[in-house]
Amino acid sequence: MIFDISVPVAIVGGGAAGMVAALSLADAGISPLILERDPVPSGSTGLSSGMVPACGTKIQAAEGVDDSVNILSQDIIEKAHGEVDRAIVEVVCAASGPAIDWLVEAHAIELTLVGGFLYPGHSRLRMHAPPSRQGVDLIGGLTVAAERAGIDVMTEARVVDLFVKERGDIEGVGIERPDGSSETISCQALILACNGYGGNPELVKRYIPDMATANYFGHAGNQGEAILWGEDLGAATSYLGSYQGHGSVAHPHGILITWALMTEGGILVNASGQRFTNEHEGYSEQAHRVMMQPDGLAWDIYDQRLHELGKGFEDYVQAEKMGAVKMATSIEELSSMLGLPQDMLVQTLAECRQLRKEPSADPLGRDFSTKPSLEPPFYGIKVTGSLFHTQGGLTVNTEARVLRQDGSAFVNLFAAGGAAAGLSGSADWGYLSGNGLLTAVALGRIAGLTAAKLPEV
Ligand SMILES: Cc1cc2nc3c(=O)[nH]c(=O)nc-3n(C[C@H](O)[C@H](O)[C@H](O)COP(=O)(O)OP(=O)(O)OC[C@H]3O[C@@H](n4cnc5c(N)ncnc54)[C@H](O)[C@@H]3O)c2cc1C
Structure with a gap:
């Protein structure tokens, strides 16, 4: 040829x-x-x-x-x-x-x-x-x-x-x-x-x-x-x-939200305001877990300390500029801003505080004693799961x-x-x-x- x-x-x-x-x-x-x-x-x-x-x-x-x-x-x-x-x-x-x-x-x-x-x-x-x-x-x-x-x-x-x-x-x-x-x-x-x-x-x-x-x-x-x-x-x-997924992509903005928010103390909840995963496991396996929740949606919940950590990431800064990041002085206020059931989100946070005292008690397997508990003001972002690459x-x-x-x-x-x-x-x-x-x-x-x-x- x-x-x-x-x-x-x-x-x-x-x-x-x-x-x-x-x-x-x-x-x-x-x-x-x-x-x-x-x-x-x-x-x-x-x-x-x-x-x-x-x-x-x-x-x-x-x-x-x-x-x-x-x-x-x-x-x-x-x-x-x-x-x-x-x-x-x-x-x-x-x-x-x-x-x-x-x-x-x-x-x-x-x-x-x-x-x-x-x-x-x-x-x-x-x-x-x-x-x-x-x-x-x-x-x-x-x-x-x-x-x-x-x-x-x-x-x-x-x-x-x-x-x-x-x-x-x-x-x-x-x-x-x-x-x-x-x-x-x-x-x-x-x-x-x-x-x-x-x-x-x-x-x-x-x-x-x-x-x-x-x-x-x-x-x-x-x-x-x-x-x-x-x-x-x-x-x-x-x-x-085999694939790399990610369980924290701001929705509908389509911006990656660093998983460091979760590994350093944040929690992930579904539309019922309940945790459904061990956030200290890798972000890849979280994608499918998030997709299994109603409408394939979840919410990153975290606080000021973690917000400061997020600001070290350009994507996070962009997400904030685009209005994906919601801030409230109390968890009750945050739940209404995010459209999540107030009682359940309050209860979920209280459970996480309690779990800090009993490191092996989390049914989802996370050890809460390793990171500080979430303190006001609180932050939240609606996220979905994505396929990043095969x-x-x-x-x-x-x-x-x-x-x-x-x-x-x-x-x-x-x-x-x-x-x-x-x-x-x-x-x-x-x-x-x-x-x-x-x-x-x-x-x-x-x-x-x-x-x-x-x-x-
Ligand atoms: C949002 C996001 C964040 C990520 N963050 C990280 C991270 O921080 N660290 C990490 O390790 N991994 C990360 N990954 C995964 C990482 O991006 C990929 O694993 C890596 O870029 C793969 O590199 P590559 O050169 O194989 O492929 P690519 O960078 O995708 O390059 C492949 C190139 O081939 C070209 N191409 C395809 N088909 C043809 C063709 N037929 N003819 C000519 N050209 C063709 C494409 O146009 C492309 O330019 C992330 C992925 C995503 C989506």
């Missing part, structure tokens, strides 16, 4: 995984081509809070945080109830710290350690995020770094075809432009960094029926093509029903090579980020906060470094 263009390595998708893979290749002296369907690279990375967990970084060391590959691996494995490929967990965790140091030092990506609180399941402070805690700044920094490194990013180039030789080696890809024109590009290696299938309602219905009616909060362009191409090629897939994907080995169903590896096909199977078990409960960008950055780095070593590249 004769191709229109020829490149050493093609990368499908210009989110964190694609950018990190490309920067790794460029540092090794190889000129990759990123193919991005949108006019400007953003992806779910651009919608995220930009928090990348990593262990053993220089940033952690400067803050006196003692973390290691073993500790991070254990946290991931525990959250996933052991339903995870331990070898992949280990290489991803081992790659995470050096990848963050490299992004900061070699590519001037501005990252700081998110302090003050731990997300459920994390035993160390290890979230590295842009100072704004917004993914738009992470992808912005990566895009500028890619420009500086002379990496070609072809935008408005949706990959629609994979060209494959008989034994499964990738020969190239076909792209389609918004005006309907098309081009073919040959490559010596292909990295799939086009995330999962959250933007494809058919696939969501097939693999995650529980969330078929939930709002998808991730990037609409993530249509699951990596999985569909992989299936055609006989590739193995893992944990397709965690199932192509099965890869420790070099980020895609595996066939018989366990053998494709020679020149790689997957990273949401295109690859995640580290979050088989459903919603296994997602340790940050698993998404962790595999985007770490597997992106591994895929780029491995592809750079292919003799043909």
Whole structure:
């Protein structure tokens, strides 16, 4: 076949995984081509809070945080109830710290350690995020770094075809432009960094029926093509029903409200003013629990102390500006503002105060003794559950090579980020906060470094 263009390595998708893979290749002296369907690279990375967990970084060391590959691996494995490929967990965790140091030092990506609180399941402070805690700044920094490194990013180039030789080696890809024109590009290696299938309602219905009616909060362009191409090629897939949800998205404003409000003392109630979940468990598994409540709605209830914590998050500030955050001097007043039954909300708060004295008495399993009780003035936000991104994907080995169903590896096909199977078990409960960008950055780095070593590249 004769191709229109020829490149050493093609990368499908210009989110964190694609950018990190490309920067790794460029540092090794190889000129990759990123193919991005949108006019400007953003992806779910651009919608995220930009928090990348990593262990053993220089940033952690400067803050006196003692973390290691073993500790991070254990946290991931525990959250996933052991339903995870331990070898992949280990290489991803081992790659995470050096990848963050490299992004900061070699590519001037501005990252700081998110302090003050731990997300459920994390035993160390290890979230590295842009100072704004917004993914738009992470992808912005990566895009500028890619420009500086002379990496070609072809935008408005949706990959629609994979060209494959008989034994499964990738020969190239076909792209389609918004005006309907098309081009073919040959490559010596292909990295799939086009995330999962959250933007494809058919696939969501097939693999995650529980969330078929939930709002998808991730990037609409993530249509699951990596999985569909992989299936055609006989590739193995893992944990397709796994996903990251979130139980606290302001409704109807559609703004993420940090779960730190809950882990640091807030409570979540339903339309009856009653708690229905252990708020100290991860935010991912809360999405379905909220969707199970009447009209799929719940209310974050918290106080001034937590309001101050929330103000450290740009999303929260936006939510307040848009009128999502309600404040009242008493719980009775708050319940009328939120349209919740006053007696029940008063009772729920009284029960929470009582539970502080009996740490193991909460039927929902939360230990209330670890955080201060809620004090006036009180705050409330109406929220719903959302699907953030899917965690199932192509099965890869420790070099980020895609595996066939018989366990053998494709020679020149790689997957990273949401295109690859995640580290979050088989459903919603296994997602340790940050698993998404962790595999985007770490597997992106591994895929780029491995592809750079292919003799043909
Ligand atoms: C609101 C929100 C908050 C989040 N916060 C965090 C967080 O703080 N920390 C964390 O770890 N995770 C977070 N996540 C998850 C995280 O955003 C993703 O796991 C991560 O961005 C995945 O990176 P990626 O590069 O694999 O995919 P993306 O960033 O989604 O990039 C994929 C790219 O591929 C492109 N593409 C898709 N198909 C094609 C095609 N056929 N041809 C060409 N291009 C294509 C897309 O347009 C997109 O630009 C959050 C998610 C959401 C929705």
